Amino acid sequence: MKPVLLRNARLLDPASNLDEAGDLLVADGRIAALGRGIPPPEGAIVTDLSGAWLGPGLVDMHVHLREPGEEYKETIATGTAAAAAGGFTAVAAMPNTRPPNDSAAVTRFILDRAAAAGSARVHPVAAVTRGQAGKELTEFFDLLDAGAVAFSDDGRPVESPEMMRRALEYARSAGALVISHAEEPALATGVMNEGRVSTLLGLAGTPAAAEEVAVFRDVRLAALTGARLHVAHVSTAGAVEILRRAKEAGIAVTAETAPHYFSLTEEAVAGYNTLAKMNPPLRTEADREAVIQGLRDGTLDAIATDHAPHSVLEKECEFALAANGVIGLETAVPLALDLVRADALSPLDLFRFLSTAPARILGIEGGSLQVGAPADLCAIDPDRPFAVIPENLRSRSHNTPFLGRTLTGRAVLTLLAGTPVHDLDGRLAPAAR
Amino acid sequence: MNPFGHRHILGISQLAPGDITTILDTADSLKEILDRPIKKVPPLRGRTVVHLFLEPSTRTRLSFEMAAKRLSADTVGISAATSSLVKGETLVDTARNIEAMRPDVLVLRHPASGAPHLMARHVDAAVINAGDGTNEHPTQALLDLMTVRERLGRLQGLRVAIVGDIAHSRVARSDILAFSKMGAEVVICGPATLLPPDPAALGARVTLRMEEALEGADVVIMLRIQRERMGQNLLPSLREYAARYGLDRRRAALAKPGALVLHPGPLNRGVEISPEVADGPCSVILDQVTNGVAVRMALLSLLVREG
Ligand SMILES: [Zn+2]
Numbered sequence: 001m002k003p004v005l006l007r008n009a010r011l012l013d014p015a016s017n018l019d020e021a022g023d024l025l026v027a028d029g030r031i032a033a034l035g036r037g038i039p040p041p042e043g044a045i046v047t048d049l050s051g052a053w054l055g056p057g058l059v060d061m062h063v064h065l066r067e068p069g070e071e072y073k074e075t076i077a078t079g080t081a082a083a084a085a086g087g088f089t090a091v092a093a094m095p096n097t098r099p100p101n102d103s104a105a106v107t108r109f110i111l112d113r114a115a116a117a118g119s120a121r122v123h124p125v126a127a128v129t130r131g132q133a134g135k136e137l138t139e140f141f142d143l144l145d146a147g148a149v150a151f152s153d154d155g156r157p158v159e160s161p162e163m164m165r166r167a168l169e170y171a172r173s174a175g176a177l178v179i180s181h182a183e184e185p186a187l188a189t190g191v192m193n194e195g196r197v198s199t200l201l202g203l204a205g206t207p208a209a210a211e212e213v214a215v216f217r218d219v220r221l222a223a224l225t226g227a228r229l230h231v232a233h234v235s236t237a238g239a240v241e242i243l244r245r246a247k248e249a250g251i252a253v254t255a256e257t258a259p260h261y262f263s264l265t266e267e268a269v270a271g272y273n274t275l276a277k278m279n280p281p282l283r284t285e286a287d288r289e290a291v292i293q294g295l296r297d298g299t300l301d302a303i304a305t306d307h308a309p310h311s312v313l314e315k316e317c318e319f320a321l322a323a324n325g326v327i328g329l330e331t332a333v334p335l336a337l338d339l340v341r342a343d344a345l346s347p348l349d350l351f352r353f354l355s356t357a358p359a360r361i362l363g364i365e366g367g368s369l370q371v372g373a374p375a376d377l378c379a380i381d382p383d384r385p386f387a388v389i390p391e392n393l394r395s396r397s398h399n400t401p402f403l404g405r406t407l408t409g410r411a412v413l414t415l416l417a418g419t420p421v422h423d424l425d426g427r428l429a430p431a432a433r
Numbered sequence: 434m435n436p437f438g439h440r441h442i443l444g445i446s447q448l449a450p451g452d453i454t455t456i457l458d459t460a461d462s463l464k465e466i467l468d469r470p471i472k473k474v475p476p477l478r479g480r481t482v483v484h485l486f487l488e489p490s491t492r493t494r495l496s497f498e499m500a501a502k503r504l505s506a507d508t509v510g511i512s513a514a515t516s517s518l519v520k521g522e523t524l525v526d527t528a529r530n531i532e533a534m535r536p537d538v539l540v541l542r543h544p545a546s547g548a549p550h551l552m553a554r555h556v557d558a559a560v561i562n563a564g565d566g567t568n569e570h571p572t573q574a575l576l577d578l579m580t581v582r583e584r585l586g587r588l589q590g591l592r593v594a595i596v597g598d599i600a601h602s603r604v605a606r607s608d609i610l611a612f613s614k615m616g617a618e619v620v621i622c623g624p625a626t627l628l629p630p631d632p633a634a635l636g637a638r639v640t641l642r643m644e645e646a647l648e649g650a651d652v653v654i655m656l657r658i659q660r661e662r663m664g665q666n667l668l669p670s671l672r673e674y675a676a677r678y679g680l681d682r683r684r685a686a687l688a689k690p691g692a693l694v695l696h697p698g699p700l701n702r703g704v705e706i707s708p709e710v711a712d713g714p715c716s717v718i719l720d721q722v723t724n725g726v727a728v729r730m731a732l733l734s735l736l737v738r739e740g
C-alpha cells in the first residue's frame with residue numbers, strides 16, 4: 001500500500017489537545033507522522049484537505065447492527081458501510097439480535113462477519129443475562145475472551161435490582177464494563193414522552209421519571225459494588241442531574257447521549273410521525289437544553305448514535321404499534337456540528353465525544369492521532385451540505401426523522417488502518433487499487 | 434376540494450371556530466329532515482360511504498349509518514370481527530384495498546390514536562374520524578356543541594365542567610378542544626389518576642374537587658367510567674368513585690339553575706350519574722343522540738358537496 005499524505009487539514013486530537021493546521025502521513029496502515037510541512041515520501045499519494053477537519057476515526061459505542069436475525073433491516077456489512085460513510089471506524093454492537101449475543105459463539109460470529117465486511121471495526125457488546133431475559137448471568141469471562149468489550153441487556157433494562165447488583169459485582173471481578181439501558185419498565189408504559197405533546201396527540205406517555213428512577217438505581221448500585229457503570233442514551237434533565245451528583249461523589253460512572261436528544265424534542269412526533277418514535281422518547285426543550293449542558297460540563301462523556309434500523313414495515317403503521325428507533329450513523333456528524341455552530345462545543349469536543357471518550361470508556365484502541373497507532377481517521381468538511389435522502393444513505397433502513405432534510409457538514413474521508421473505506425470525493429481512489 | 438375547505442375530519446384540533454360554526458349551522462338546517470314522515474333527501478345519491486369500525490360501537494355506528502342513509506348514500510360496513518385486519522393485514526394494506534373500491538367517504542373507528550391520520554395519507558376518500566384510541570371523537574364533540582347551542586343559544590362565555598376519566602376519554606379531549614375553541618371555559622375534574630399529564634395543553638383548567646367544578650357551571654358533561662380502570666390501579670373501587678365523583682341531585686344543584694347535563698353514553702347508572710339526574714329535567718342525553726345524526730349528516734354533506 002502506498003503512503004498517503006493528507007495535507008493542510010485542521011488536525012484535531014483530543015487525546016493530546018492538538019488543534020492546529022498541519023499534515024498527517026499514513027504509512028503501512030499506521031499514523032507515521034503529523035506536523036507542518038511533512039515532505040511527501042517516494043511514491044506517496046498526496047491530497048489537500050484544506051478546509052477539512054482531520055481527527056481520529058469516530059467510535060460509536062452504541063449501535064444495533066441487526067445481524068444475526070434481522071438482516072432485512074441491516075447487516076454487519078451494510079451497518080459498517082453506514083458507519084464508514086458517517087466517519088466511524090469503530091462501532092460497539094448491542095446484543096439484542098436474534099438470537100441475542102449471550103454466548104461466545106455469537107460474539108465470534110459477529111467478529112467474523114465484521115472482519116469479512118471490512119468497513120469498520122465491530123466491538124461486540126454481550127448480554128448481561130442469558131437471552132436478555134433478566135434471570136441468569138452470561139459467562140462474562142468467556143465472552144470477554146471471545147472479544148466482547150462490555151455487557152448490556154440494551155433494548156431493555158435489567159429489571160431486577162438484585163440481578164443488576166450481581167451483574168455489577170461479577171463485572172467488577174471480570175474487570176468489565178456494564179452498560180445500563182436505564183428504564184423502569186413499570187413506569188415506561190407509554191409510546192412517547194409524557195407531557196404536553198402526548199396530551200395533545202392522545203398517546204400514552206412515559207414520564208421522564210421512568211428513566212431517572214432507573215439511572216438513580218444503577219448509580220447507587222455502582223456505588224455499592226464498585227463496578228464501572230456506563231449509562232446509555234441519557235435523555236432527561238433529571239438524569240443529567242443525577243449523573244452530575246454521582247460524578248461529584250466520585251462514583252465510577254460514565255454516560256452517553258444521542259444526537260436526537262440534543263437536536264429534537266417531543267414536538268417531532270406531531271402528526272403521529274413514527275420516524276420520531278424511539279426509546280427513550282424525545283423529550284422537552286428543557287431536557288434538550290439540559291443534555292447540551294451535560295455535554296458542556298462533562299457530565300455526559302460521549303455521544304453515541306443508538307443507530308437502530310427498522311424497515312418501512314415497522315414504521316408505516318399506527319403510532320402505538322410502530323417500532324422504536326432511529327438510524328444515526330450517517331447523521332451524527334452534521335448534528336454534532338450544529339452544537340459546534342451554536343458554540344456549545346468546540347471542534348475538539350466533537351472528536352472527544354465521538355471518538356476519544358467512547359474508545360476510552362470501552363477500553364479499545366483508537367480515539368487519538370498518536371504516531372504509530374493504526375491509521376483510523378476521519379476527515380470532516382463542516383460546511384458540506386448533506387441531503388438526507390435514501391439514495392445518499394448506506395444503511396439498509398431509512399428510519400430517521402431527518403429524512404428529506406438537508407443537514408450541514410459531513411464526513412468526507414474515512415480511513416480504516418490506512419485504507420479508505422469512505423472517500424466522498426474520490427481523493428484516494430488510486431490508493432484503494 | 435369542497436367549498437368547506439377540509440378534505441377530512443380527523444379531529445377538532447384541525448378545525449377553526451368558523452369551521453365549527455359552519456358544521457353546526459348545517460346540522461341545524463338538516464335536523465328538520467329527521468322529523469319529516471319520509472326521512473330521505475338526495476344529496477349523496479350515488480355516493481358510497483364505507484363504515485370501518487375496528488372497535489365495537491353500536492351507537493356511533495348506527496348514527497353514522499342512519500346519517501348516510503338519510504342523505505341517500507350507499508353504505509358498506511366492515512367491522513372488527515369480519516375485517517382481514519384480524520388476519521394480520523396491516524392498516525395501510527386495508528387502506529389500499531378500500532381505496533381500490535373507490536369510496537367517497539371512509540368513516541373510521543380504530544383503537545389506535547392517529548389511525549385516521551395514517552388512513553388519510555393512503556386513501557383519496559374523505560376520512561371521518563369516528564373515534565381513534567384515546568385521541569379524539571370529533572363528531573361526539575360537535576353533537577355536544579350543537580345540543581348546548583340549541584338549548585342555551587350560545588357557546589361563548591359558558592362554563593363547562595367535564596367530570597370523570599379525562600385521561601382515557603377521546604370524548605373529553607374533543608369536548609375540551611371544541612368548547613374552548615368556541616369561547617367557553619372548560620374545567621375538568623376527576624381523581625388525579627384519571628387526568629391527563631398536561632391539561633393546559635388542551636385549554637382546560639383542572640380541579641380535583643367535584644364541588645368546585647360544578648359551581649357556576651352552565652354545562653356538566655359526565656363521562657363513562659370503565660370497570661377496567663380498577664384493575665389498572667387507577668381507582669380503588671366504583672363505590673368510592675360514585676361517592677366522590679358521581680353526579681347526584683344534591684351535587685347537580687351546585688351548578689347554575691337550568692344547567693344542562695350531558696353524557697356520551699352508554700350510562701353506568703348509579704356510578705357516574707344517578708338515575709334521577711340522568712332522567713331529570715336538565716338531562717339532554719337523548720337530544721345528544723338525535724343531534725348526533727344531524728351533525729354526521731352535516732359532515733357528510735359538507736365533505737362531498739362538490740361534483
Ligand atoms: Zn437502550
